[in-house]
Amino acid sequence: MKSFFVLTDLEGPAGVDSFTQTRPGDGFPERVEAAKKLLAREVNACIEGIRSVYGDARIDVWDGHGPGGLLAEDLAYGNYLREGQPYKRLEGYDALLFVGQHAMAGTFNAPLNHTYSSKTVAYYKLNGVFIGEFGARALIAGTQGVPTVFLSGDDKAALEAKLFVPEIETAVVKWGRGVEAAVHLDGDEACRVVREGAARAVRRMADIPPFTAISAPYVLEIRYLNPPQKKQQGPGVEWVDDRTVRLQRDDIRDLPV
Numbered sequence: 001m002k003s004f005f006v007l008t009d010l011e012g013p014a015g016v017d018s019f020t021q022t023r024p025g026d027g028f029p030e031r032v033e034a035a036k037k038l039l040a041r042e043v044n045a046c047i048e049g050i051r052s053v054y055g056d057a058r059i060d061v062w063d064g065h066g067p068g069g070l071l072a073e074d075l076a077y078g079n080y081l082r083e084g085q086p087y088k089r090l091e092g093y094d095a096l097l098f099v100g101q102h103a104m105a106g107t108f109n110a111p112l113n114h115t116y117s118s119k120t121v122a123y124y125k126l127n128g129v130f131i132g133e134f135g136a137r138a139l140i141a142g143t144q145g146v147p148t149v150f151l152s153g154d155d156k157a158a159l160e161a162k163l164f165v166p167e168i169e170t171a172v173v174k175w176g177r178g179v180e181a182a183v184h185l186d187g188d189e190a191c192r193v194v195r196e197g198a199a200r201a202v203r204r205m206a207d208i209p210p211f212t213a214i215s216a217p218y219v220l221e222i223r224y225l226n227p228p229q230k231k232q233q234g235p236g237v238e239w240v241d242d243r244t245v246r247l248q249r250d251d252i253r254d255l256p257v
């Protein structure tokens with residue numbers, strides 16, 4: 001039986017292009033709840049696509065949006081995961097798929113672009129390479145022998161995925177026109193491209209190699225938008241200036257990624 005890990009985020013579905021739809025603290029909780037429904041539809045479309053190829057697949061779905069982006073009861077199939085960082089233990093899975101992903105911080109015209117924290121992080125560089133959530137997590141999977149075979153989200157997130165994994169299948173559900181602006185597919189059309197893309201991805205997964213091109217030891221440079229109040233210290237931690245830190249670790253999973 002095949003098994004798949006689906007990593008989800010709330011910034012990437014069609015219909016989402018404002019931080020008021022992804023940050024519950026911004027004063028519009030009903031917008032966030034509506035966005036969760038848009039994400040759930042695309043996640044279910046991804047699951048349908050996988051199951052159109054592997055009907056009995058085990059599918060684990062992780063809600064990767066910090067304050068929560070997906071409700072367990074909205075999942076049509078599969079196992080809902082929320083707590084911790086289950087994407088750091090992927091041994092035994094056949095492939096990793098991203099649904100609802102956004103581009104890395106600083107990407108031009110990329111809707112809701114950020115790297116982990118939209119309020120504090122200017123950029124991440126790993127061993128000299130600008131990297132975002134996609135690249136870091138594809139690398140975590142790759143170092144465990146698991147290929148990242150699919151991404152759905154905006155057009156810039158899809159381009160970013162292909163920088164790291166040229167063979168990946170992508171489904172573009174919106175085209176970025178600014179940090180909080182995009183041209184969107186309608187919901188049914190978005191679900192169709194996600195379903196078809198996910199099916200293509202799992203059919204082709206043997207041809208998509210695990211991403212391993214950035215190798216240990218890892219030096220992660222984090223540039224903050226403002227000098228952090230509390231500066232992490234310790235072995236393998238070097239502050240370059242008041243808002244840039246370099247963290248050195250042998251295992252990618254020991255970095256904040």
Ligand SMILES: [Zn+2]
Binds near residue numbers: 009010
């Ligand atoms: Zn998010």
